[in-house]
Amino acid sequence: MLSLALAGKPNAGKSTFYTAATMAEVDVANYPFTTIDANRGVSHVRTRCPCLDRDHRCGNDTCHDGKRYVPIEVLDVAGLVPGAHEGRGLGNQFLDELTNADAILNVVDASGGTNEEGEPVEIGTHDPIEDIDFVETEMDMWLAGIVDRNWEKIQRQSRSPGFDIEEAITELLTGFGATEYDVTASLREIDYPQDPLKWTDDHREQLATQIRERTKPIVVVANKIDVAPEENVERLLDLDKPVVPATAQGELALRRGVEQGAVSYDPGDESFEMMDEISDQQRAALTKLRKTMDRWGGTGVQGALDYAVYDLLDQVTVYPVQDATHWTDGQGNMLPDAFLLPTGSSPRDLAFAVHSDIGEGYLHAVNARTDREVGDSYELEEGDVIKIVSTAT
Numbered sequence: 001m002l003s004l005a006l007a008g009k010p011n012a013g014k015s016t017f018y019t020a021a022t023m024a025e026v027d028v029a030n031y032p033f034t035t036i037d038a039n040r041g042v043s044h045v046r047t048r049c050p051c052l053d054r055d056h057r058c059g060n061d062t063c064h065d066g067k068r069y070v071p072i073e074v075l076d077v078a079g080l081v082p083g084a085h086e087g088r089g090l091g092n093q094f095l096d097e098l099t100n101a102d103a104i105l106n107v108v109d110a111s112g113g114t115n116e117e118g119e120p121v122e123i124g125t126h127d128p129i130e131d132i133d134f135v136e137t138e139m140d141m142w143l144a145g146i147v148d149r150n151w152e153k154i155q156r157q158s159r160s161p162g163f164d165i166e167e168a169i170t171e172l173l174t175g176f177g178a179t180e181y182d183v184t185a186s187l188r189e190i191d192y193p194q195d196p197l198k199w200t201d202d203h204r205e206q207l208a209t210q211i212r213e214r215t216k217p218i219v220v221v222a223n224k225i226d227v228a229p230e231e232n233v234e235r236l237l238d239l240d241k242p243v244v245p246a247t248a249q250g251e252l253a254l255r256r257g258v259e260q261g262a263v264s265y266d267p268g269d270e271s272f273e274m275m276d277e278i279s280d281q282q283r284a285a286l287t288k289l290r291k292t293m294d295r296w297g298g299t300g301v302q303g304a305l306d307y308a309v310y311d312l313l314d315q316v317t318v319y320p321v322q323d324a325t326h327w328t329d330g331q332g333n334m335l336p337d338a339f340l341l342p343t344g345s346s347p348r349d350l351a352f353a354v355h356s357d358i359g360e361g362y363l364h365a366v367n368a369r370t371d372r373e374v375g376d377s378y379e380l381e382e383g384d385v386i387k388i389v390s391t392a393t
Protein backbone atom coordinates (compact mmCIF):
# COMPACT_ATOMS: atom_id res chain seq x y z
CA MET A 1 0.00 0.00 0.00
CA LEU A 2 1.22 3.51 -0.71
CA SER A 3 2.46 5.22 2.41
CA LEU A 4 2.47 8.92 3.33
CA ALA A 5 4.33 10.26 6.36
CA LEU A 6 3.36 13.34 8.34
CA ALA A 7 6.47 15.33 9.16
CA GLY A 8 6.96 18.66 10.86
CA LYS A 9 7.66 20.52 14.05
CA PRO A 10 6.16 19.36 17.32
CA ASN A 11 2.69 20.81 17.87
CA ALA A 12 2.04 21.56 14.18
CA GLY A 13 -1.01 19.29 14.24
CA LYS A 14 0.32 16.04 12.75
CA SER A 15 -1.56 13.78 15.15
CA THR A 16 -4.76 15.78 14.70
CA PHE A 17 -4.38 15.39 10.94
CA TYR A 18 -3.69 11.69 11.41
CA THR A 19 -6.75 11.21 13.62
CA ALA A 20 -8.96 13.09 11.19
CA ALA A 21 -7.60 11.08 8.26
CA THR A 22 -7.80 7.64 9.88
CA MET A 23 -10.34 8.13 12.70
CA ALA A 24 -7.94 6.22 14.94
CA GLU A 25 -7.56 7.66 18.44
CA VAL A 26 -4.07 8.96 19.22
CA ASP A 27 -2.67 11.47 21.70
CA VAL A 28 -3.13 15.10 20.78
CA ALA A 29 -2.03 17.92 23.08
CA ASN A 30 -0.81 21.47 23.01
CA TYR A 31 2.81 20.75 23.97
CA PRO A 32 5.83 19.46 22.07
CA PHE A 33 6.60 15.74 21.68
CA THR A 34 3.16 14.46 22.49
CA THR A 35 3.78 11.69 19.97
CA ILE A 36 6.78 9.49 20.69
CA ASP A 37 6.12 6.19 18.95
CA ALA A 38 4.91 6.36 15.39
CA ASN A 39 1.26 5.72 14.62
CA ARG A 40 0.43 3.84 11.46
CA GLY A 41 -3.10 3.71 10.07
CA VAL A 42 -5.27 3.44 7.03
CA SER A 43 -6.68 6.49 5.32
CA HIS A 44 -8.02 7.03 1.81
CA VAL A 45 -7.62 9.15 -1.26
CA ARG A 46 -10.76 10.31 -2.97
CA THR A 47 -11.50 9.93 -6.65
CA ARG A 48 -14.39 9.70 -9.08
CA CYS A 49 -15.86 6.19 -9.12
CA PRO A 50 -16.37 4.71 -12.60
CA CYS A 51 -19.86 3.62 -11.46
CA LEU A 52 -20.89 7.21 -12.24
CA ASP A 53 -20.66 6.19 -15.89
CA ARG A 54 -23.23 3.41 -15.39
CA ASP A 55 -26.92 3.69 -14.72
CA HIS A 56 -26.61 2.72 -11.05
CA ARG A 57 -24.04 3.19 -8.29
CA CYS A 58 -21.72 0.32 -7.33
CA GLY A 59 -22.86 0.19 -3.71
CA ASN A 60 -19.42 -0.44 -2.21
CA ASP A 61 -18.72 0.81 1.34
CA THR A 62 -15.85 2.77 -0.13
CA CYS A 63 -18.08 4.59 -2.62
CA HIS A 64 -20.40 7.35 -1.42
CA ASP A 65 -22.61 8.18 -4.31
CA GLY A 66 -19.74 8.10 -6.79
CA LYS A 67 -17.10 9.54 -4.47
CA ARG A 68 -14.67 6.68 -4.28
CA TYR A 69 -12.25 6.24 -1.37
CA VAL A 70 -9.11 4.20 -2.09
CA PRO A 71 -6.98 2.98 0.85
CA ILE A 72 -3.49 4.28 1.54
CA GLU A 73 -1.29 4.16 4.64
CA VAL A 74 -0.60 7.23 6.77
CA LEU A 75 2.23 7.49 9.27
CA ASP A 76 2.21 9.92 12.20
CA VAL A 77 5.64 10.35 13.73
CA ALA A 78 7.37 12.33 16.45
CA GLY A 79 7.92 16.04 15.88
CA LEU A 80 11.14 17.21 14.31
CA VAL A 81 13.29 20.06 15.63
CA PRO A 82 16.38 21.65 14.04
CA GLY A 83 19.37 19.41 14.70
CA ALA A 84 17.26 16.24 14.70
CA HIS A 85 19.71 14.48 12.38
CA GLU A 86 22.29 14.85 15.17
CA GLY A 87 19.82 13.41 17.64
CA ARG A 88 18.21 16.61 19.02
CA GLY A 89 14.65 16.25 20.25
CA LEU A 90 13.52 12.75 19.37
CA GLY A 91 15.90 12.99 16.44
CA ASN A 92 16.80 10.05 14.32
CA GLN A 93 13.90 7.92 15.35
CA PHE A 94 11.59 9.99 13.20
CA LEU A 95 13.99 10.14 10.33
CA ASP A 96 14.37 6.36 10.32
CA GLU A 97 10.58 5.94 10.06
CA LEU A 98 10.63 8.03 6.94
CA THR A 99 12.38 5.28 5.04
CA ASN A 100 9.01 3.58 4.68
CA ALA A 101 7.20 6.56 3.21
CA ASP A 102 6.56 7.20 -0.48
CA ALA A 103 5.87 10.90 0.05
CA ILE A 104 5.88 13.41 2.89
CA LEU A 105 3.22 15.76 4.16
CA ASN A 106 5.17 18.57 5.82
CA VAL A 107 2.72 19.94 8.37
CA VAL A 108 3.34 23.54 9.47
CA ASP A 109 1.36 25.69 11.90
CA ALA A 110 0.32 28.45 9.52
CA SER A 111 -1.09 30.48 12.39
CA GLY A 112 2.42 31.24 13.62
CA GLY A 113 1.36 30.10 17.07
CA THR A 114 4.18 27.60 17.60
CA ASN A 115 7.86 28.54 17.97
CA GLU A 116 10.90 26.80 16.52
CA GLU A 117 10.96 24.20 19.27
CA GLY A 118 7.26 23.46 18.99
CA GLU A 119 6.18 25.41 22.06
CA PRO A 120 2.90 27.34 21.90
CA VAL A 121 3.32 31.12 21.50
CA GLU A 122 0.96 33.96 20.68
CA ILE A 123 -0.63 33.53 17.24
CA GLY A 124 1.14 35.44 14.48
CA THR A 125 4.47 35.76 16.29
CA HIS A 126 6.38 32.99 14.50
CA ASP A 127 6.91 32.95 10.74
CA PRO A 128 5.70 29.54 9.44
CA ILE A 129 7.84 29.86 6.32
CA GLU A 130 10.87 29.20 8.51
CA ASP A 131 9.38 25.82 9.41
CA ILE A 132 9.36 24.46 5.90
CA ASP A 133 12.96 24.34 4.79
CA PHE A 134 14.41 22.91 7.95
CA VAL A 135 12.42 19.70 7.53
CA GLU A 136 14.00 19.22 4.12
CA THR A 137 17.43 20.09 5.49
CA GLU A 138 17.09 17.64 8.34
CA MET A 139 16.12 14.88 5.92
CA ASP A 140 19.05 15.74 3.66
CA MET A 141 21.57 15.84 6.48
CA TRP A 142 20.30 12.58 7.89
CA LEU A 143 20.65 10.87 4.51
CA ALA A 144 24.07 12.45 3.94
CA GLY A 145 25.04 10.96 7.31
CA ILE A 146 24.09 7.49 6.13
CA VAL A 147 26.15 7.92 2.98
CA ASP A 148 29.04 9.25 5.08
CA ARG A 149 29.04 6.32 7.46
CA ASN A 150 29.16 3.88 4.57
CA TRP A 151 31.70 5.70 2.46
CA GLU A 152 34.69 3.77 3.78
CA LYS A 153 33.05 0.59 2.54
CA ILE A 154 32.60 2.13 -0.91
CA GLN A 155 36.24 3.19 -0.88
CA ARG A 156 37.29 -0.38 -0.09
CA GLN A 157 35.07 -1.74 -2.86
CA SER A 158 36.65 0.69 -5.31
CA ARG A 159 39.92 -1.25 -5.14
CA SER A 160 38.40 -4.32 -6.76
CA PRO A 161 38.31 -4.57 -10.55
CA GLY A 162 34.99 -3.83 -12.20
CA PHE A 163 34.03 -1.37 -9.46
CA ASP A 164 31.13 0.80 -10.55
CA ILE A 165 30.41 3.82 -8.38
CA GLU A 166 26.78 4.01 -9.48
CA GLU A 167 26.18 0.40 -8.55
CA ALA A 168 27.84 0.85 -5.18
CA ILE A 169 25.74 3.91 -4.34
CA THR A 170 22.55 2.23 -5.58
CA GLU A 171 23.20 -0.71 -3.30
CA LEU A 172 23.67 1.65 -0.39
CA LEU A 173 20.51 3.67 -1.04
CA THR A 174 17.94 1.09 -2.10
CA GLY A 175 16.89 0.77 1.55
CA PHE A 176 15.84 4.40 1.33
CA GLY A 177 13.59 3.62 -1.61
CA ALA A 178 16.01 4.77 -4.32
CA THR A 179 16.07 2.83 -7.58
CA GLU A 180 19.05 2.53 -9.88
CA TYR A 181 17.32 5.10 -12.06
CA ASP A 182 17.05 7.54 -9.13
CA VAL A 183 20.76 7.17 -8.39
CA THR A 184 21.77 7.59 -12.04
CA ALA A 185 19.56 10.62 -12.45
CA SER A 186 20.82 12.14 -9.18
CA LEU A 187 24.46 11.62 -10.10
CA ARG A 188 23.84 13.25 -13.45
CA GLU A 189 22.88 16.44 -11.60
CA ILE A 190 26.15 16.69 -9.68
CA ASP A 191 29.71 17.05 -10.82
CA TYR A 192 31.45 14.21 -8.98
CA PRO A 193 34.80 12.39 -9.18
CA GLN A 194 34.81 8.71 -10.25
CA ASP A 195 37.24 7.89 -7.46
CA PRO A 196 35.37 7.67 -4.13
CA LEU A 197 38.59 8.76 -2.34
CA LYS A 198 38.20 12.16 -3.97
CA TRP A 199 34.65 12.75 -2.76
CA THR A 200 34.11 15.55 -0.25
CA ASP A 201 31.29 16.14 2.25
CA ASP A 202 29.84 18.55 -0.25
CA HIS A 203 29.50 15.81 -2.89
CA ARG A 204 27.76 13.56 -0.41
CA GLU A 205 25.37 16.30 0.69
CA GLN A 206 24.50 17.15 -2.90
CA LEU A 207 23.85 13.49 -3.59
CA ALA A 208 21.63 13.25 -0.49
CA THR A 209 19.57 16.26 -1.55
CA GLN A 210 19.09 14.90 -5.05
CA ILE A 211 18.08 11.46 -3.81
CA ARG A 212 15.71 12.90 -1.21
CA GLU A 213 14.02 15.14 -3.76
CA ARG A 214 13.49 12.18 -6.07
CA THR A 215 12.42 9.57 -3.54
CA LYS A 216 10.51 11.65 -0.96
CA PRO A 217 8.42 14.31 -2.68
CA ILE A 218 6.87 16.79 -0.25
CA VAL A 219 3.62 18.70 -0.03
CA VAL A 220 3.36 21.41 2.60
CA VAL A 221 0.19 21.30 4.70
CA ALA A 222 -0.48 24.87 5.93
CA ASN A 223 -2.45 23.79 9.00
CA LYS A 224 -4.63 25.72 11.47
CA ILE A 225 -6.16 28.00 8.81
CA ASP A 226 -9.13 28.32 11.16
CA VAL A 227 -7.03 30.58 13.39
CA ALA A 228 -4.23 31.69 11.04
CA PRO A 229 -3.88 35.30 9.89
CA GLU A 230 -5.00 35.22 6.28
CA GLU A 231 -1.81 36.94 5.20
CA ASN A 232 0.26 34.02 6.52
CA VAL A 233 -1.67 31.53 4.41
CA GLU A 234 -1.36 33.75 1.33
CA ARG A 235 2.39 34.02 1.77
CA LEU A 236 2.70 30.24 2.08
CA LEU A 237 0.62 29.76 -1.06
CA ASP A 238 2.90 32.18 -2.92
CA LEU A 239 5.92 29.95 -2.33
CA ASP A 240 7.28 28.05 -5.26
CA LYS A 241 6.25 24.66 -3.83
CA PRO A 242 3.04 22.70 -3.43
CA VAL A 243 1.09 24.02 -0.43
CA VAL A 244 -2.40 22.95 0.71
CA PRO A 245 -4.18 25.14 3.31
CA ALA A 246 -5.80 22.95 5.93
CA THR A 247 -7.59 22.73 9.21
CA ALA A 248 -7.02 19.28 10.66
CA GLN A 249 -9.12 20.23 13.66
CA GLY A 250 -11.99 21.24 11.38
CA GLU A 251 -11.85 17.95 9.48
CA LEU A 252 -11.85 16.07 12.76
CA ALA A 253 -14.90 18.03 13.97
CA LEU A 254 -16.73 17.14 10.76
CA ARG A 255 -15.89 13.46 10.86
CA ARG A 256 -16.97 13.28 14.50
CA GLY A 257 -20.10 15.20 13.58
CA VAL A 258 -20.89 12.60 10.93
CA GLU A 259 -20.44 9.80 13.47
CA GLN A 260 -22.89 11.54 15.81
CA GLY A 261 -25.36 12.09 13.00
CA ALA A 262 -25.03 15.87 13.46
CA VAL A 263 -23.46 16.59 10.09
CA SER A 264 -23.72 15.41 6.52
CA TYR A 265 -20.27 15.51 4.93
CA ASP A 266 -18.02 13.32 2.81
CA PRO A 267 -14.27 13.84 3.27
CA GLY A 268 -13.03 16.20 0.59
CA ASP A 269 -16.35 18.00 0.14
CA GLU A 270 -16.00 21.76 -0.04
CA SER A 271 -18.78 22.23 2.47
CA PHE A 272 -21.29 20.32 4.66
CA GLU A 273 -24.86 20.29 5.96
CA MET A 274 -25.87 20.57 9.59
CA MET A 275 -28.76 18.47 10.90
CA ASP A 276 -31.55 20.08 12.90
CA GLU A 277 -30.92 18.49 16.25
CA ILE A 278 -27.54 19.94 17.21
CA SER A 279 -26.61 22.16 20.16
CA ASP A 280 -26.23 25.93 19.78
CA GLN A 281 -22.60 25.62 20.74
CA GLN A 282 -21.86 23.04 18.04
CA ARG A 283 -23.83 25.06 15.53
CA ALA A 284 -21.76 28.16 16.29
CA ALA A 285 -18.47 26.26 15.95
CA LEU A 286 -19.55 24.64 12.68
CA THR A 287 -20.79 27.94 11.27
CA LYS A 288 -17.34 29.39 11.89
CA LEU A 289 -15.74 26.35 10.26
CA ARG A 290 -18.00 26.76 7.26
CA LYS A 291 -16.66 30.27 6.74
CA THR A 292 -13.08 28.98 6.83
CA MET A 293 -13.94 26.24 4.34
CA ASP A 294 -15.67 28.71 2.03
CA ARG A 295 -12.57 30.85 2.09
CA TRP A 296 -10.08 28.05 1.31
CA GLY A 297 -12.19 25.48 -0.53
CA GLY A 298 -12.62 22.83 2.17
CA THR A 299 -10.66 21.57 5.19
CA GLY A 300 -7.69 20.59 3.02
CA VAL A 301 -7.09 17.25 4.75
CA GLN A 302 -8.47 15.12 1.92
CA GLY A 303 -7.01 17.59 -0.57
CA ALA A 304 -3.49 17.16 0.82
CA LEU A 305 -3.71 13.34 0.71
CA ASP A 306 -5.07 13.43 -2.84
CA TYR A 307 -2.41 15.88 -3.96
CA ALA A 308 0.37 13.68 -2.57
CA VAL A 309 -0.92 10.53 -4.27
CA TYR A 310 -2.25 11.82 -7.58
CA ASP A 311 0.09 14.76 -8.23
CA LEU A 312 3.34 14.13 -6.39
CA LEU A 313 3.34 10.36 -6.85
CA ASP A 314 1.53 10.45 -10.18
CA GLN A 315 -0.79 7.54 -9.48
CA VAL A 316 -3.85 6.38 -11.37
CA THR A 317 -6.78 4.40 -9.95
CA VAL A 318 -7.60 1.24 -11.85
CA TYR A 319 -10.44 -1.24 -11.26
CA PRO A 320 -9.89 -4.91 -12.15
CA VAL A 321 -13.09 -6.85 -12.92
CA GLN A 322 -13.92 -10.34 -14.17
CA ASP A 323 -17.00 -9.46 -16.16
CA ALA A 324 -16.25 -6.77 -18.70
CA THR A 325 -19.93 -6.19 -19.46
CA HIS A 326 -21.25 -5.68 -15.93
CA TRP A 327 -17.96 -4.52 -14.36
CA THR A 328 -18.30 -7.14 -11.64
CA ASP A 329 -16.18 -9.80 -9.95
CA GLY A 330 -17.10 -13.51 -9.88
CA GLN A 331 -19.73 -12.90 -7.18
CA GLY A 332 -21.51 -10.12 -9.02
CA ASN A 333 -20.04 -7.27 -6.95
CA MET A 334 -19.61 -4.19 -9.08
CA LEU A 335 -16.15 -2.54 -9.10
CA PRO A 336 -15.13 -4.23 -5.83
CA ASP A 337 -11.44 -3.31 -5.92
CA ALA A 338 -9.45 -0.21 -6.73
CA PHE A 339 -5.68 -0.25 -7.25
CA LEU A 340 -3.30 2.69 -7.26
CA LEU A 341 -0.51 2.32 -9.82
CA PRO A 342 2.09 4.78 -11.13
CA THR A 343 1.20 6.56 -14.36
CA GLY A 344 2.60 4.59 -17.27
CA SER A 345 1.74 1.19 -15.75
CA SER A 346 0.52 -1.52 -18.13
CA PRO A 347 -2.30 -4.06 -17.76
CA ARG A 348 0.39 -6.63 -16.94
CA ASP A 349 1.55 -4.42 -14.04
CA LEU A 350 -2.04 -4.38 -12.82
CA ALA A 351 -2.15 -8.18 -13.04
CA PHE A 352 0.93 -8.40 -10.81
CA ALA A 353 -0.57 -5.88 -8.40
CA VAL A 354 -3.69 -8.05 -8.06
CA HIS A 355 -1.65 -11.20 -7.39
CA SER A 356 1.74 -12.47 -8.46
CA ASP A 357 0.12 -15.68 -9.82
CA ILE A 358 -2.28 -13.64 -11.95
CA GLY A 359 0.73 -11.68 -13.17
CA GLU A 360 2.76 -14.82 -13.99
CA GLY A 361 -0.17 -16.30 -15.89
CA TYR A 362 -1.10 -13.04 -17.65
CA LEU A 363 -2.35 -13.58 -21.21
CA HIS A 364 -4.05 -10.34 -22.19
CA ALA A 365 -6.44 -7.69 -20.94
CA VAL A 366 -9.71 -6.10 -22.02
CA ASN A 367 -10.61 -2.46 -21.48
CA ALA A 368 -14.14 -2.87 -20.12
CA ARG A 369 -15.11 0.67 -21.10
CA THR A 370 -14.50 -0.01 -24.80
CA ASP A 371 -14.73 -3.81 -24.71
CA ARG A 372 -11.48 -3.93 -26.70
CA GLU A 373 -8.39 -5.96 -26.02
CA VAL A 374 -5.47 -3.79 -24.96
CA GLY A 375 -1.82 -4.64 -25.55
CA ASP A 376 1.25 -4.34 -23.37
CA SER A 377 2.02 -0.89 -24.67
CA TYR A 378 -1.29 0.38 -23.30
CA GLU A 379 -0.83 2.86 -20.43
CA LEU A 380 -3.52 2.58 -17.79
CA GLU A 381 -5.55 5.72 -17.21
CA GLU A 382 -7.38 7.12 -14.20
CA GLY A 383 -10.69 5.29 -13.81
CA ASP A 384 -9.88 2.42 -16.16
CA VAL A 385 -11.93 -0.75 -15.70
CA ILE A 386 -9.87 -3.74 -16.82
CA LYS A 387 -10.59 -7.41 -17.25
CA ILE A 388 -7.43 -9.45 -16.92
CA VAL A 389 -7.25 -12.78 -18.71
CA SER A 390 -4.75 -15.06 -17.02
CA THR A 391 -4.04 -18.79 -16.80
CA ALA A 392 -4.30 -18.34 -13.02
CA THR A 393 -7.63 -17.47 -11.45
Ligand SMILES: Nc1nc2c(ncn2[C@@H]2O[C@H](COP(=O)(O)OP(=O)(O)OP(=O)(O)O)[C@@H](O)[C@H]2O)c(=O)[nH]1
Binds near residue numbers: 031
Ligand atom coordinates in the same frame (compact mmCIF):
# COMPACT_ATOMS: atom_id res chain seq x y z
N1 LIG B 1 -6.83 25.82 15.75
C1 LIG B 1 -6.32 24.65 15.37
N2 LIG B 1 -5.62 23.90 16.23
C2 LIG B 1 -5.14 22.72 15.79
C3 LIG B 1 -5.34 22.27 14.47
N3 LIG B 1 -4.73 21.07 14.33
C4 LIG B 1 -4.16 20.78 15.53
N4 LIG B 1 -4.41 21.77 16.42
C5 LIG B 1 -3.98 21.84 17.85
O1 LIG B 1 -2.55 21.90 17.90
C6 LIG B 1 -2.05 21.21 19.06
C7 LIG B 1 -1.04 20.18 18.65
O2 LIG B 1 -1.70 19.16 17.90
P1 LIG B 1 -1.07 17.70 17.69
O3 LIG B 1 -1.91 17.06 16.65
O4 LIG B 1 -0.86 17.02 18.99
O5 LIG B 1 0.35 18.12 17.08
P2 LIG B 1 1.60 17.17 16.67
O6 LIG B 1 2.21 17.80 15.47
O7 LIG B 1 1.18 15.76 16.55
O8 LIG B 1 2.56 17.38 17.92
P3 LIG B 1 3.74 16.38 18.47
O9 LIG B 1 3.20 15.01 18.62
O10 LIG B 1 4.10 17.01 19.78
O11 LIG B 1 4.87 16.45 17.49
C8 LIG B 1 -3.29 20.64 19.74
O12 LIG B 1 -3.68 21.52 20.76
C9 LIG B 1 -4.33 20.58 18.63
O13 LIG B 1 -5.65 20.65 19.10
C10 LIG B 1 -6.11 23.10 13.57
O14 LIG B 1 -6.35 22.79 12.41
N5 LIG B 1 -6.57 24.27 14.09
Ligand SMILES: [Mg+2]
Binds near residue numbers: 014016034077078079
Ligand atom coordinates in the same frame (compact mmCIF):
# COMPACT_ATOMS: atom_id res chain seq x y z
MG1 LIG C 1 1.75 14.11 17.54
